[in-house]
Amino acid sequence: MKTKRILIADDDELTRQNLAQSVLAFGYECETASSGEEALQKLRRGCFDSAVCDILMPMGDGLEVLKRLRVAGSKMPIVLMTGFSTPATAIEATKLGAIEYLEKPFTIEQLKTALDAALKAAERMALPVLLGRLPEGGEVAMIGRSRAMLEVYKEIGRVAALPVNVLIRGETGTGKELVARAI
Numbered sequence: 001m002k003t004k005r006i007l008i009a010d011d012d013e014l015t016r017q018n019l020a021q022s023v024l025a026f027g028y029e030c031e032t033a034s035s036g037e038e039a040l041q042k043l044r045r046g047c048f049d050s051a052v053c054d055i056l057m058p059m060g061d062g063l064e065v066l067k068r069l070r071v072a073g074s075k076m077p078i079v080l081m082t083g084f085s086t087p088a089t090a091i092e093a094t095k096l097g098a099i100e101y102l103e104k105p106f107t108i109e110q111l112k113t114a115l116d117a118a119l120k121a122a123e124r125m126a127l128p129v130l131l132g133r134l135p136e137g138g139e140v141a142m143i144g145r146s147r148a149m150l151e152v153y154k155e156i157g158r159v160a161a162l163p164v165n166v167l168i169r170g171e172t173g174t175g176k177e178l179v180a181r182a183i
Contacts, residue, residue, distance in 0.1 A: 005028065005046065006115065007032070007048045007052070008023060008032045009036065009038070010053075010081075023115070035058050036053070039057075050119055050122060052078075063092055066078050077099040081101075099114065121158075156179060
């Protein structure tokens with residue numbers, strides 16, 4: 001099994017080093033970048049599974065890195081972090097498809113959870129697409145309040161706004177088409 005590669009982009013050297021050490025301790029390979037432009041260059045050249053980018057950096061902030069990757073067609077899951085969180089940046093990060101938005105200071109466990117989510121998303125992106133369309137003005141009628149259904153609803157919410165491929169599997173009559181339409 002191939003070791004996952006993570007890029008850490010932050011203009012603060014100490015933060016970069018600490019995050020890189022944590023990523024290495026998680027068992028992943030790690031490279032670092034000190035600016036948005038350097039991060040973009042490395043992301044274009046290297047084969048990374050995910051990246052963790054600071055929002056406020058010189059020469060292209062984390063939001064700009066994410067925008068330029070999406071414009072270039074990259075679906076790589078990105079974790080954004082910031083020490084200066086605002087509702088506007090959180091909303092913008094989500095709209096652009098950031099997998100996670102971490103507010104500094106965050107714990108090593110929060111970083112691990114965010115990277116795990118990003119790497120799971122990267123694995124899911126390799127799956128074939130199953131598209132569903134809603135009739136004009138129609139709604140999807142999904143029912144269920146079990147823990148399993150709540151997880152299904154969360155997954156639908158996570159992938160609906162992202163440019164990712166989705167594979168929906170299940171036995172006949174389980175509602176795969178409803179899930180596809182909801183996405």
